[in-house]
Amino acid sequence: MEIEKSLYDNLQEFFGFDTFKGDQEAIITNILNKKDTFVIMPTGGGKSICYQLPALMSEGTAIVISPLIALMKNQVDQLRAFGGRESIAHFLNSSLTKGEITKVKADVSSGKTKLLYVAPESLTKEDNVAFLQTVNISFVAVDEAHCISEWGHDFRPEYRKIRTIINEVGDNIPIIALTATATPKVQSDIRKNLQMTDATLFKSSFNRSNLYYEVRPKKNVVKEIVKFIKNNPGKTGIIYCLSRKKVEEIAEILNINGIKALPYHAGLDAKTRAETQDKFLMEDVQVIVATIAFGMGIDKPDVRYVIHHDIPKSMEGYYQETGRAGRDGGEGHCLAFYSKKDVDKLLKFMKDKPVSEREIGTQILKEVVDYSESSVCRRKQILHYFGEKFDETGCNNMCDNCRSSKTYFDAQEDLIKLLTFIKEEGDKFDDQHIMNVFMGQNNQPISAYKHDEHKFFGSGKDKGYNYWNSLILQAELSDFVKKDIDHYGLLMLTDEGRKYLENPYNIKYILNREMEAGDEEDGDEPSQGSGTLDVNLLKMLKDLRKKVAKQKSLPPFVIFQDPSLDEMCIHYPITMEELKRIHGVGAGKALKFGAPFLELIKKYVEENNIERAQDFVVKGTANKSALKVSIIQNIDRKIALDDIAHAKGISYEELLKEVESIVNSGTKLNINYFIDEMIDKVRQDEVYDYFREAEDDSIDKALQELGEEDYTYEDIQLMRIKFISEFGN
Incomplete structure (x- = not known):
């Protein structure tokens, strides 16, 4: 066969491979x-x-439509390297100058260019459509085709217009649509929208x-990440x-802890992003901390771990992002x-979106919640989501649920x-409604359908939410019920489910583990409160x-505050x-008061054979250091504190907290x-005398003692800052 021979010859010539995958x-x-x-081919499959x-x-020339400028550049560079000439592949997007666009169009017109990568936004421009009408187009490739569907994890309205533009450009142009993730619903949307119902x-x-x-x-998440x-x-x-702010913060913490990391998000300029990608590919950095935009088209085969600091918005997103790991088949x-x-x-982010978009987003997110809270084989759940049957024994203990006791x-x-x-009530209800029936939870939809009078209403009350959630999820995994594709979330009885009703048999399901309260946010000092x-x-x-x-004639709280002592323990x-890293200590206090405390701890550690996990004392982020430096400079210039707060876009209360934190860490500030x-002089002296004798630094106690009619909370706070600054630092 001629085609076969030339296929293999070309594969060898252009890409250096002997066989197809x-x-x-x-x-x-x-x-x-x-x-x-x-x-439909998962990430790493050679799409x-x-x-x-x-x-x-x-x-x-083949037109390749892709939403990712980074991917275009990456692939064009590779093709030029394979093909040995620059004109073989080009991209057309918003990053090009007018001169560069002219050069691209000249190469395409002369037939030198075999692949032209186009962003969907560029495709819809009139002059580009007019230009493409003059070109001999071999076929159109629509990459990341899931962007067409509102049910996809990365919906882009411009993708909806692709078919119309292709029809304008020419007749009978073949299309190849490619995606790494597509549920049955998204597959159906892609076919309909691209009018390719007969596609193979x-x-x-x-x-x-x-x-x-x-x-x-999510508990002590920063510490867990550093440790990992x-x-x-x-x-x-x-x-x-999920947020740029968190990306910057985590990257900074990792660097403070001796891990080479760089942030990557859409807020960085193109040059910085390109340099970051190169450093990652060349292994000059160990970790990239990114929003979801990263990784698409970054073909690094030996990424050994992918960590989600925040739970992703969809299973497709989760699958695609985890798919960046181990593309070489390794760990x-x-x-x-x-x-x-x-x-x-x-859910809060979705509040302002149109109703249909919000409903879709909520259903998609619910899948992630079910996956996270379930005790069933993770691999089985992922594959079921994408319409693939899987027996969990094939997981080979390659997920935490398969390794845990059940x-x-x-x-x-x-x-x-x-x-x-x-079966009796019809395919009109989602899992939440059905759970409410069995648990006897009455609400408007329940009473509207008279389900509060149903024979099963409240019959499973004693078993609780977790039980019913486990049962419904696994009934779905067993293919007894399925979620209605077009009315997402409504449960339908399948043929398997009908068969089971006709001929039931003993079946055991796994009870979901009650997730620990993984709600602890990272503070600025992630080491606090762990261990x-x-x-x-x-x-x-x-x-x-x-x-x-006593020796220094100071109240104890001026030396070190309770949270600092807790953390030392x-x-x-x-x-x-190490002492300087402890929350609320800082260089000033460590040098002034630290020596006897270090001596005591060292002796205690030796006498009690304590193993110190010092590697995992996570140094706090300096993410607020710029703000702190700026506050110190403004106070030195004697700018009113309320004016500083206004200029920094924070409340007066937040500013006082920042000033207090600076002083507590041992820096001297003069806010007289x-x-x-x-505050008049007499009242200043009165508060000062109170703190000199006080056992602790509680503002509430001070207000009780001194009289709430004479002082505000902020008055006492200001005086406490002055007191600690002058006596402690």
């Missing part, structure tokens, strides 16, 4: 035969060769057997966060941190009730603080450097110029 050969042959082609090779072998479908398995999936409750990375020395990874650890607070935050329950009786309810507090040491440190306070600092304006 998976369906690549059949896909390429289909395109070369001018047939519409639909490719790009599916359109690059036929483009290089066909007459004319090539769908690879979504199973990535080398990836290990794990979800942890330090336990994986020399390996590269990606950390995904890939996918770790996600889950917290109800993150889910609430994402609690099973007999599901037969309640499963029959569940399926009977759906176990050593109460014996705490008592000794408090006695020492009292003694030092978790991390056992024994050097001046402001206090003298606010």
Whole structure:
């Protein structure tokens, strides 16, 4: 066969490979035969060769539509390297100058260019449409085709216009649509919208057997991340966060803790982003901390872990992002941190969206919640989501749920009730409604359908939400029920479910583990509050603080505050450097008061054979250091505190907290110029005398003692700042 021979010759010549992977050969042959082609192939499966090779072998220019400028650049560079000449591939997008656009169009017109990458926004421009009408187009490749669907994880309205533009450009142009993630619903949307209902479908398995999936409750998340990375020395990874602010913050913390990391998000200029990608590819940095925009088209085969600091918005997003790990078939650890607070935050973001968009977004997010909270094999859940059957024994313990001990329950009786309810009441209700029926939770929809009078109403009240959630999720995984594609979330009885009702049998399901309260936010000092507090040491440190306070004629809280002592009893600092890292200590206080405390802790550690996990004392981020420096400079210039707050866009209360934190860490600040304006001398002296004798620094106690009619909370706070600054620092 001529086509076959030239296929392999070209594969060897352009890409240096001897064999095709998976369906690549059949896909390429289909395109070369001018047939519409639909490719669903997971990340790392070799999607790009599916359109690059036929483009290089066909007459004319192939148009590749892609939403990602980084991916375009990456692929164009690779093709130029393979093809040996610059004109072989070009991209057309908003990053080009007028001169560069003219050069691209000249190369395409002269037939030198085999692949032209176009952003969907550029495709819709009139002059580009007019230009493409003059070009001999071999076929159009629509990459990231899931962007067409509102049910996809990355919907882009411009993608909806692609078919119209292709029709304007020419007749009978073959199309290849490619995506790494598509649920049955999204597949159907892509076919309809691109008018390619007769396209040949090539769908690879979504199973990535080398990836290990794990979800942890979001507690001490920064400490957990630092610990994980330090336990994986020399390996590269990606950390995904939902906000740019969090990306910057985490990258900074990692660097402070000796881990080479760089931030990556859309707020950085193109040059910085390109340099960051290059540094990651060249292994000059170990970790990229990114928003979801990163990684698309970054072909680094040996990413060893992908960490989700925040739970992703969709299973497609999660699958695609975890798919960056282990693309060479080697180790890939996918770790996600889950917290109800993150889910609430994402739901809040959706509040302002149109109703239909909000409903879709909520349903998509619910899938992520179910996945995170479930105790069933993670791999089975992921593959089921993408319409693929999987037996969990094939997971080979490559997920945390398969490695954990499980609690099973007999599901037969309640499963029959569940399926009977759906059969009798019709496919009109989502899982939440059905759970409310069984748990006897009455609300407007329940009473509207008279379900508060149903024979099953309240019959499973004693079993609780977690039980019913586990049952419904696994009834779905067993294919007894499915979610209605067009009315997402409504449960339908399947043929399997009907068969089970006719011929029920004993069945055991797994009870979801109650997720620990993974809602602890990272503070600015992530090391605080982690580990176990050593109460014996705490008592000794408090006695020492009292003694030092007596010697210096100061109240104990001026030496070190309680949270600082607590943290010393978790991390056992024994050097001046380690002490400075303790929350609320800082260089000034460490040098002034630290020596006897370090001596006591060192002796205590030796006598009690304590192993100090010093690697994992996570140094706090300096993410507020710029603000703090600016506040100190403004106070030195004697600018009123309320004016500083206004200029910094924070409230007066927040500013006082910042000033207090600066002073508590041992920096001396003179705010007399402001206090003298606010509080008369007599009252200043009265508060000063109070703090000189006080056992602790509680403002509430001071107000009780001094009289709330004479002082405000902020008056006392200002005087406490002055007192600690003058006496403690």
